[in-house]
Amino acid sequence: MDEHVLEKLGWGSPFQEAWRSRASEGEEPARIGADYGVEYVLYSARGDMRATIPGRLRMAIRKGQSVRPVVGDWVSFEPRSQEGTTVIQAVLPRRTQLARKAAGRADEEQVVAANVDVVFLVSALTRDLNPRRLERYLAVAGDSGAQPVLVLTKADLCEDVVAARERIAALAPDVPLHTVSSVTGEGLDALWQYIGGNRTVALIGSSGVGKSTLINRLVGSARMEVGAVREDDKGRHTTTHRELFVLPQGGLVIDTPGMRELGLMENEEGLRTAFTxxxxxxxxxxxxxxxxxxxxxxxxxxxxxxxxxxxxxxxxYRKLVQEATRSPHEPQKRRGR
Ligand SMILES: Nc1nc2c(ncn2[C@@H]2O[C@H](COP(=O)(O)OP(=O)(O)OP(=O)(O)O)[C@@H](O)[C@H]2O)c(=O)[nH]1
Ligand SMILES: [Zn+2]
Structure with a gap:
């Protein structure tokens, strides 16, 4: 097992220990790089491969004995001698998970990404700068266990960056805040401190704030087509087929359609982080x-x-408390551009 390759995928001590305690003969660890529902893409020391969930694991998931693997999860698989599809044997315990309410099922949360170390809460320094929305993002991040970092984009379009910064900093005094421009490159270097050490970063932010552009700047090559979104059969916008990106400088970025739809998680823990x-x-x-x-x-x-x-x-704070305690009855808002 090539530990070096695994480290670049974010493999570390908590997973290693979980691995040793289960260590089934002949199995190897891999990280979920994309989740297509029926099929997955695995990143492993052997390279990338396609994988499915076998009936036994499917049953365990249905019975609540296993989580359903999502992007970012570490899983074990049994490599086959020939190329092609493999099967996922088990999901390793998660360190963190980003979740949203399942559509139409208010009591159930849907995990959209696992083992995220840092969440960039992305807003544009333009009309998008909405304190209330930021506070909702802080609540989602607070629930996840990942470290939140406020990233304010499009600094090149903002006339008074200092004033905008101060306004946002007052909303979350304990959360690191960075202003960046993907056009001039200003402020981007500072973001590497969160990605280094093979950490996994995810981005939350509304449509058009510049998430794809920022990811492209970080990935260093246009691996995602900015703006060239297509709609899938459910009317959702999808921007890419790979959902976990391994950056050439080290570090990983998760970007999935589910991440982009993240809404407010309604529980107290999230409120505490947003309003310490x-x-x-x-x-x-x-x-x-x-x-x-x-x-x-x-x-x-x-x-x-x-x-x-x-x-x-x-x-x-009162609005958020109201929202969190009100029984959710509104239908999920369709995502528009
Ligand atoms: N001036 C300026 N424009 C930017 C910056 N970052 C992104 N943009 C532009 O903003 C628009 C939206 O950027 P995207 O990266 O597609 O935004 P997104 O958040 O990924 O949007 P969705 O894919 O809809 O979720 C594009 O036209 C970008 O060129 C920036 O720092 N400065
Ligand atoms: Zn009081």
Whole structure:
């Protein structure tokens, strides 16, 4: 087993240990590079290959005894002597997972990518700069276990980058923030600190903010056709057939149609990551279940009065809490351009 090739695919200690503890004879590890539903692309020390899920694993998935493999997952497979399709034997425990609500099934989440180390929360420094949306992205990242990094694109189109930066930094004081331009190249170097060490990066951001362009800049060759999206039979836009990209300088980038549709995950953990300042302040409220409205001894409203907390921030927090506690009844919004 060529550990060096595997390392470039993001193989590391937690997976190695999981591997040793199961270590079935004749099996080898591989990472899911693309998920076509019925068929997968595996990256392994033997190169890339196609794979399917055998009936036994399919049954285990149906019974909830195994997760369904997604892009970024480490799996074990049994190499066959001849070229062609192989089968996935098992899915290794995940370190992180990015998920969204399954369409039409409010209680179920759908994992769209696994073992993501860093999530770039991408917004354009133009009209797209929407604090509320950013906070939703922070909530999704907070649920995943991956490290969030705010990336503000199209700096070349923004007249007052400093002001925009400050506005966004105030929304998430603890999250690193970078302004970049894929046109001038400004700020791109700083992103490598998150990708180095063979880490896996995923991008969340609305359509047109420049995710594909940014990925192309990072990948270093036009492996994705920017703007040349096609629609598949479900009316979704798909931009590529490979969904996990191994960067020549090291590091990996995940980009899947599912990633692009990521919505808000509705649970408390996500809220905490997005609003650490308000969560911390509420520790000082007299009542532990304080809703920061008319309750006496509310530390959050005190901070508001003293100017320590921006009113818009509390307003956004309330909206997000409302959204998270409301039973989802709206149909999924169709993605348009
Ligand atoms: N001026 C400027 N334009 C950019 C920059 N980055 C991307 N663009 C342009 O913005 C448009 C959208 O970029 P994409 O990379 O396709 O955006 P995307 O986020 O991948 O969009 P979807 O594929 O719809 O999810 C393209 O016309 C890009 O050329 C930038 O830094 N500066
Ligand atoms: Zn309070």
């Amino acid at each position: 300042d308000i969560e911390e302040l509420s520790g000082g409220c007299r009542f532990s279940d304080c809703r920061h409205q008319k309750e006496p001894g509310c530390a959050v409203r005190e901070a508001l009065q003293s100017g320590q907390l921006a009113p818009e921030r509390l307003e956004n």
